Amino acid sequence: MNFNTKYPSIDDLRKKAKKRIPKFAFEYLDGGCNENVNLKKNTDRIRDIELKPNYLISHKKSSLKTKLFGHTYDAPFGIAPIGLQGLMWPKSPEILAKAAFEHNIPFILSTVTTASIEVISEITEGQAWFQLYHPAEEDVTRDLLKRAENASYKVLVILADVPTFGFRPKDIKNGLSMPPRMTLKNILNILSRPEWAIKTLINGQPNFESLKPYMPKNLDMKQLGKFMDVTFEGRLNEDKIKRLRDLWKGKIVLKGAESIHDVESAHRLGIDGIIVSNHGGRQIDMGEATIDAAKSIVPLYKNTLPIMMDSGIRGGADIARVLANGVDFAFLGRSFMYGVSALGQKGGDHTISLLKTQLKQVMEQLSCQSTSDFPKYLIE
Numbered sequence: 361m362n363f364n365t366k367y368p369s370i371d372d373l374r375k376k377a378k379k380r381i382p383k384f385a386f387e388y389l390d391g392g393c394n395e396n397v398n399l400k401k402n403t404d405r406i407r408d409i410e411l412k413p414n415y416l417i418s419h420k421k422s423s424l425k426t427k428l429f430g431h432t433y434d435a436p437f438g439i440a441p442i443g444l445q446g447l448m449w450p451k452s453p454e455i456l457a458k459a460a461f462e463h464n465i466p467f468i469l470s471t472v473t474t475a476s477i478e479v480i481s482e483i484t485e486g487q488a489w490f491q492l493y494h495p496a497e498e499d500v501t502r503d504l505l506k507r508a509e510n511a512s513y514k515v516l517v518i519l520a521d522v523p524t525f526g527f528r529p530k531d532i533k534n535g536l537s538m539p540p541r542m543t544l545k546n547i548l549n550i551l552s553r554p555e556w557a558i559k560t561l562i563n564g565q566p567n568f569e570s571l572k573p574y575m576p577k578n579l580d581m582k583q584l585g586k587f588m589d590v591t592f593e594g595r596l597n598e599d600k601i602k603r604l605r606d607l608w609k610g611k612i613v614l615k616g617a618e619s620i621h622d623v624e625s626a627h628r629l630g631i632d633g634i635i636v637s638n639h640g641g642r643q644i645d646m647g648e649a650t651i652d653a654a655k656s657i658v659p660l661y662k663n664t665l666p667i668m669m670d671s672g673i674r675g676g677a678d679i680a681r682v683l684a685n686g687v688d689f690a691f692l693g694r695s696f697m698y699g700v701s702a703l704g705q706k707g708g709d710h711t712i713s714l715l716k717t718q719l720k721q722v723m724e725q726l727s728c729q730s731t732s733d734f735p736k737y738l739i740e
Contacts, residue, residue, distance in 0.1 A: 362713040367702065370674045370695045373711065377448075377701035381556050382549045384531075385448045389697050392641035393526035398649070399641030402672025405649035409681040410739040413726045422723035424716060426731045428466075428666060428689055429515060429611050429632070431487075435716050436731040437679050438466035440640075440670045440693035441491035441517065441615075445700075446474030446566030449707075450559045452700040457483045459708025463716075468517055468691070469570075476569035477507050486512025491615065493519060494600065496593040500574055505607050507570075514610045517635070521616025523595035526643040559704075601629045613668070618653040623661055633666035640671045640693055651682065658686035676718025680726075683734040 367373050378386050392399030426436035439460050445452040453475035460467035461484040469480045471493040480488050490508040495501045508516065550557050560566075568575070575587060605612060614626045615635040623634055636654045638647050650671040658667055669682055670691035679690045692715070699711030722728075726737045 363710045363717065364703065364706070367710065368714070370698060370711075370714075373695070373698040373702040373707075376703070377698045380553065381448055381701045382553050384549065385556075386701075387530040388444065388528075389448050389694060389701070391528060391530050392645065393528050393643060394645035396641070397645045398638060398647050399645075399672075401649045402638070402641050402651070403674055403678070406651045406672050406678050406681050409651070409684060411680065411684055411722075411726060411734075411737040412739050413737065415727060417727055419724075419727040420729055422720060422728060423730055424720060424723075426689060433466065434464040435712070435719070436683060436688075437673075437690040437692060437715060437719075438489075439468060439696050440691040441468040441470035441473070442693045442697060443470050443472040444474065444566070445470075445697065446563075448697055449556070449701045449704065450563040450566070451475075452697065452707075453480065454483060455700050455705055456696055456708045457488060459712055461485065461487060462709070463712045465712065466515075466691075471504065471570055472568055474566040474569055476572075477504070477511050477513070479569070481511035481513065486514070488513060489515040489517055489613075491517040491519065492604075493522070493592050494594055494596060495591055497591070498603075500591065501604075502607065503573070504570070505604075509609075515613060516604070516608045516610060517613045517615050518596060518601070518604060519594070519615050520596045520622060521618075521637060521639045521643050525594075526639070528642065598625060598629060601626070601631070605630050615670075617657070618648060618650070620656060620660065623657055627661065627665060631665070633668060634661075635691060636667065636669040636687070637671050637691075651685065654682070654687050655685055662686050676715045676720075677722055679715065679719050680722040680734060683731055684738040686735050 367376060424435040426433050439456050453473050457467045457480045466489055467484060468489040468491050469477065470491050477490060490513045492504060611632040613633045613635055614631045616637050616639065617623050617626060617634040618636060618638060626634060636650050636657060638644065638650055650669055654669050661667060666688045668689040668691060669687045670693060673679060673682060673690050673692050674695055682690050696711050700707035703710050728734060728737060
């Protein structure tokens with residue numbers, strides 16, 4: 361086994377992460393919106409799925425290799441984009457990007473995380489994907505895309521599911537911002553996590569590195585919040601997609617598609633793939649679980665464009681359940697951040713190795729030879 365056997369599950373990593381990072385950082389990572397209904401439902405509905413093994417058949421060695429956009433990855437899963445990663449553990453996007461590159465799986469860089477477009481490209485030798493939040497100013501959009509193109513990114517991910525920021529009560533109480541508001545409560549919490557505090561001190565205060573060229577210097581917290589509100593215009597529409605399609609010559613993936621209407625529009629506008637997602641249950645609490653949305657989309661578009669999914673997928677068995685419903689590729693966010701928050705520099709490699717081991721065991725148990733064969737084992 362190529363992972364630390366003290367942490368043989370994502371839940372073990374989550375428990376370790378909770379003890380290792382400040383409460384405001386853990387609750388940002390772990391929480392959803394409103395009452396966390398959709399956060400829980402995403403995973404629960406995935407785990408309602410059942411698969412039936414076939415034992416008495418000829419079976420060769422199972423392979424995790426999966427082809428997507430002309431590239432053969434070593435596993436059918438990747439690392440989803442997450443904002444503020446360096447707040448949870450210093451240098452975590454760099455750690456995860458390096459692990460993703462070494463394991464030959466995709467890493468998606470968020471516009472609002474704490475490593476720059478250029479640094480992640482260097483780490484991954486241009487193999488990372490870039491997720492664009494939608495700048496209000498056309499000049500900023502063009503410059504971000506030009507930087508991504510110059511850094512050899514081949515896949516652009518655009519967001520449909522953040523027309524407004526989700527209502528997250530715990531983050532509001534914690535004064536979560538970048539940097540976090542230094543209330544007495546937060547200061548005491550940081551002091552109770554000395555390793556996190558020392559690592560943060562050594563590596564420096566996390567910042568929105570990709571956005572630095574567009575930000576006035578020395579912003580205080582209130583000014584930073586105003587800058588973010590003015591800079592980003594979250595709502596995506598058909599005109600924006602058309603402009604992005606004209607500007608970007610590589611592959612474009614729409615993230616946040618949950619309705620057949622949105623998928624139809626995306627396909628008509630020349631989108632190359634979709635990620636069925638509800639932002640990890642962080643945007644709308646009364647929405648549909650992502651696996652249920654995927655079940656309605658897959659029969660209509662399975663052979664038309666790649667259908668990927670995130671939100672609610674926690675472990676290798678969950679990846680198997682999702683692929684059995686015809687999804688081509690899975691992305692996980694929290695699971696990887698639990699890994700890095702728990703194990704630091706070793707967290708990315710550990711989590712990828714753990715997920716590969718879990719998924720491979722399921723495949724061998726089912727007698728499933730390739731990832732595209734999973735639907736044969738679905739109990740409907």
